[in-house]
Amino acid sequence: xxxxxxxxxDMDQWxxxxxxxxxxxxxxxxxxxxxxxxxxxxxxxxxxxIPTILPPKKYYLPPKESLFxxxxxxxxxxxxxxxxxxxxxxxxxxCDIAGIQCMDVIFNENPADPNYLxxxxxxxxxxxxxLDYCDSYATCAxxxxxxxxxxxxxxxxxxxxxxxxxxxxxxGEHLIKGKKYxxxxxxxxRKKWDKIIEEKNKKFKNEFKAELPEVSKxxxxxxxxxxxxxxxxxxxxxxxxxxxxxxCYCFDVIDDVSLNLSDGERSRVWSYCQMDDFARVAxxxxxxxxxxxxxxxxxxxxxxxxxxxxxxxxxxGCGRCTRTCMAKISLKETVNGLLxxxxxxx
Amino acid sequence: xxxxxxxxxxxxxxxxxxxxxQVANLGLSLLELTKVVDIVNFRxxxxxxxxxxxxxxxxxxxxxxxxxxxxxxxxxxxxxIVALGACAxxxxxxxxxxxxxxxxxxxSVYGNVIDPVPDALPTRAIDEIVKVDYYIxxxxxxxxxxxxxxxxxxxxxxxKVPQYPVCVECKQNENICVYEKGLFxxxxxxxxxxxxxxxxxxxxxxxxRGLIDNxxxxxxxxxLEKYGLTVDEILEKFSLYCAGKKDRAKYEKEIKK
Ligand code: SF4
Ligand code: SF4
Numbered sequence: 001x002x003x004x005x006x007x008x009x010d011m012d013q014w015x016x017x018x019x020x021x022x023x024x025x026x027x028x029x030x031x032x033x034x035x036x037x038x039x040x041x042x043x044x045x046x047x048x049x050i051p052t053i054l055p056p057k058k059y060y061l062p063p064k065e066s067l068f069x070x071x072x073x074x075x076x077x078x079x080x081x082x083x084x085x086x087x088x089x090x091x092x093x094x095c096d097i098a099g100i101q102c103m104d105v106i107f108n109e110n111p112a113d114p115n116y117l118x119x120x121x122x123x124x125x126x127x128x129x130x131l132d133y134c135d136s137y138a139t140c141a142x143x144x145x146x147x148x149x150x151x152x153x154x155x156x157x158x159x160x161x162x163x164x165x166x167x168x169x170x171x172g173e174h175l176i177k178g179k180k181y182x183x184x185x186x187x188x189x190r191k192k193w194d195k196i197i198e199e200k201n202k203k204f205k206n207e208f209k210a211e212l213p214e215v216s217k218x219x220x221x222x223x224x225x226x227x228x229x230x231x232x233x234x235x236x237x238x239x240x241x242x243x244x245x246x247x248c249y250c251f252d253v254i255d256d257v258s259l260n261l262s263d264g265e266r267s268r269v270w271s272y273c274q275m276d277d278f279a280r281v282a283x284x285x286x287x288x289x290x291x292x293x294x295x296x297x298x299x300x301x302x303x304x305x306x307x308x309x310x311x312x313x314x315x316x317g318c319g320r321c322t323r324t325c326m327a328k329i330s331l332k333e334t335v336n337g338l339l340x341x342x343x344x345x346x
Numbered sequence: 347x348x349x350x351x352x353x354x355x356x357x358x359x360x361x362x363x364x365x366x367x368q369v370a371n372l373g374l375s376l377l378e379l380t381k382v383v384d385i386v387n388f389r390x391x392x393x394x395x396x397x398x399x400x401x402x403x404x405x406x407x408x409x410x411x412x413x414x415x416x417x418x419x420x421x422x423x424x425x426x427i428v429a430l431g432a433c434a435x436x437x438x439x440x441x442x443x444x445x446x447x448x449x450x451x452x453x454s455v456y457g458n459v460i461d462p463v464p465d466a467l468p469t470r471a472i473d474e475i476v477k478v479d480y481y482i483x484x485x486x487x488x489x490x491x492x493x494x495x496x497x498x499x500x501x502x503x504x505x506k507v508p509q510y511p512v513c514v515e516c517k518q519n520e521n522i523c524v525y526e527k528g529l530f531x532x533x534x535x536x537x538x539x540x541x542x543x544x545x546x547x548x549x550x551x552x553x554x555r556g557l558i559d560n561x562x563x564x565x566x567x568x569x570l571e572k573y574g575l576t577v578d579e580i581l582e583k584f585s586l587y588c589a590g591k592k593d594r595a596k597y598e599k600e601i602k603k
Contacts, residue, residue: 236565238513238534
């Protein structure tokens, strides 16, 4: 089966069957926001949510991740931690799935990252299609991530009283096998689905003032733009924009040794280009001083460097950086600012 | 470090001894620690008093001539000096004393009686008198960080105090930013390392660990002004914990622009 239908009233039992495969993490309400967390019952989740504070990245590239354990006395060579448990990410937005696809590119690059890849093998991703904008901060249409393009095992689309179940992998197939209550998509529901998608497509419009090739071009020419100076003046350097980004993958490596001074653990911890000492080296030299150049770097990592290197935009348009910025620095305004500037000059 | 267990001594000056209490409260970890170090002086947990030690842990700020002399004397015997808690690392709340002249402060505290503390001096952090090897910031200190510093001392490596703001930890803990609740928080300009202790419980960061090296005081001011705070009110927020010499220099150069 490629496309199935499940009634919303059957979601509880389907969800319970998923738990047999492993822990399930899904979006949950937290005060005025949402976070991914461990879910025990379907009703604990809020499937109609705006992007969570941290992306589901915290499960496949944890803020602090053990790489290996070592022993000093007597010395024992360490092996990478590669044994991970199966788990399911439930209700992942299409933009966050695009974020996972970016990570796949990074960690598959030679030399491939054993921790990431072994963990990734154990993840089952059940996505949920967005039918309308989360809020005005999202720029997903500009990069096309409001439409799913693989990277998941199952995708759910809300059809009112039921969900459309798009099965996209063997793992996904496995999760619906033998479930009598998931039936094959019929012609009538197919029409309903087409209608819903037609409505959806009317709602999403490129949020930038130009198409991506032109955006990429203004980045090429806008390295010395006053836009960066302005952004740098307003930025407080809190690092939040990098902390919440689903495609930021920089990390630092640290060793912790226990008080017996022999048993230790090497971990990688998230590290951000917005940190003051991120580009400072042993001699004290700082290769990227100042908040303006640091912000510029962040944007260039999303719209230029990754395009040159991987032919891929590393912004998923999730809007988290804008949503979290206390200085109200907006990705949409910054990119459009560059475009305006070029056109003004042009 | 010598082959035998290094000896550690705790001494206190002008403070509330709350940071030592944090150490005393470490429970099992403290017992673990005593397997690798000898604690020879720590009046909150023991009555014996050793005279010789390798690692000197100093809590409290220096606020009199007598304190200063005593600190120099105990420091001379130590191989490693650790500043424990805000009072020792930056002067902490004791810096509030320096906001007015000594005479004025004495008068407001003791009235017009004969000066009961004739050798009082303006508050100083201990590194204004002796060289400090390890800093454990905070009011009070964060227990896990104390253990981390002990580990570094035992391994003979430096401890790098985080130079990034509390927001880093706060975001990783997925707290709702308190600014979104309409509160004012010093997290964006305060050194991390406490695992965003206060915001985790819904409170605002009060800056007890001192300012990061390059606080964007001006940008922070813009933000606070948006929330209706005046420059004076902002400076007052900074002054509870960040009125020490070094911290003042960090924000005044930018904020007064
Ligand atoms: S740059 Fe901003 S909008 Fe783009 S993926 Fe990162 S957090 Fe989302
Ligand atoms: S979230 Fe905003 S203020 Fe914080 S570092 Fe990013 S751009 Fe600067």
